Amino acid sequence: MREPAFVRQVLAVAGMEVRKLRHDPTELATRAVQPVLWLAIFGQAMAHAHALDTGSIPYLDYLVPGILAQSVLFIAIFNGISVIWERDLGIVHKFLVSPAPRTALVLGKALGAGARALVQAIVVVLLGVALGVDLRLAPGALAGTVLVVILGAAVFSTFSLIIACIVKTRERFMGIGQVLTMPLFFASNAIYPTSVMPGWVRAIAKANPLTYQIDALRELLLPAHSALSPMGLPLDFAVLAAALVILVIVSARIYPRIAI
């Protein structure tokens, strides 16, 4: 009976996010603005400049999975703010006093961020289609995309939770959140291939889970782009899953500290 109880506890926490989204979907509309700007302005300008070699794929097509992952990252990385807010309210204390294992609590938070990110992913995919990008929308590709989005959101939201448990205040977190988002995003293959980077940036990109998330999204969503997927799906999934396991173990240990 232990396993179903664990799953139920994870879903109880994750379900909070889903219900909140249902009560107030306006947040989703405001969050759609940024990817629109990236694709419509940055994407069009870069495509026009022909500054980057993306092989046989038009630059805008190349960019869509990158911006999708960016949206997921931005949602997930500020998950820590909501944890600090829940701490101020005393909600975290009540979670921690429940019999749920800490791993169930942090995994529930991660999955909740995944649900939030998923809605955002749908917005970006629809946006891509509207801009005439040739996306693979076969059921298999979409199912894989859903999985990658949830995994990616879970990885970065758990990372964010760990930061929140260390810094503990909203103000400090906001500062650090900005500082972390920049290198995570620019030292990745989101808006250019890693081949254009100097060696040391490429080394960061190679250790950055976001790179693997984007690689997987390109592989799944873009047709005939094998020349641009240096990693391959199995490695992408393995890296994301391993990152999640490590982060969940670390965050489960550190989560109770935010309540003190």
Added chain:
Amino acid sequence: MLPPGDFAIEARGLTRDFGKLRAVDGVSFSVAPGESFALLGRNGAGKTTVIKMLTTLLPPTSGSARIAGFDLAGESAQVRASIGYVPQALSADGDLTGYENLLVFAGLHGVPRAEVRQRIDEALAFMGLAAFAHKLVKTYSGGMIRRLEIAQSTLHRPKVLFLDEPTVGLDPVARIAVWDRLERLQATSRSAILLTTHYLEEAERLCARVAIMNAGRIAALGSPAQMKAALGPDATFEDVFERFTAGSAEAGDYDEASRTRSAANSHA
């Protein structure tokens, strides 16, 4: 006296330091099953720190406790399964409905699936919230949120219920409504209750036994009637409280409380 292990709460020499500050200093007391017990004291006396230790949120620097027969340090999972907790802050999630708030904790506590709906409906009705079950909690008043939290903390029928200043910040009408519901809860459930408060009336009304805390220690322990009688024929409970909390001057009070809180935050 009950044999050891049969108490709802049994605290032995609980002590907690935050850096150089000793917030709780050798606190010992026991609470029988079904009994209601108050920790009374001014701000900064260490009441909340005691509750945080007894609910497994904060490890004691030294000392030990058993909750519902389980050791606080060695059996914390069993302790958590046996208790309900209402923190000092109004801690329901405003972006969810009252029903949904309870649903989350029904899941976390493993309330049998077939009973979830009925138990939530009953708990909400018991706290006088049935008509607001599907309204967002951010539309609730403070007193309603507090009653919702008590409903949430009793959903899994805990052996021990911890209430940290359950009526702080509520207006008198809301406060009396909370007291009424708590008295009905005392009459119908078998949960022991440990509450902290700085309202003398609250402790006297809800609890047959109280401990007065001052500067991290228990300064007096017994029934309010005994304490009053010991002080003199005309003594009020206010006199008793004054007598045992004297020395922590009014002006130093806030200072000490904020010092405890900031020390608690920076030493976590």
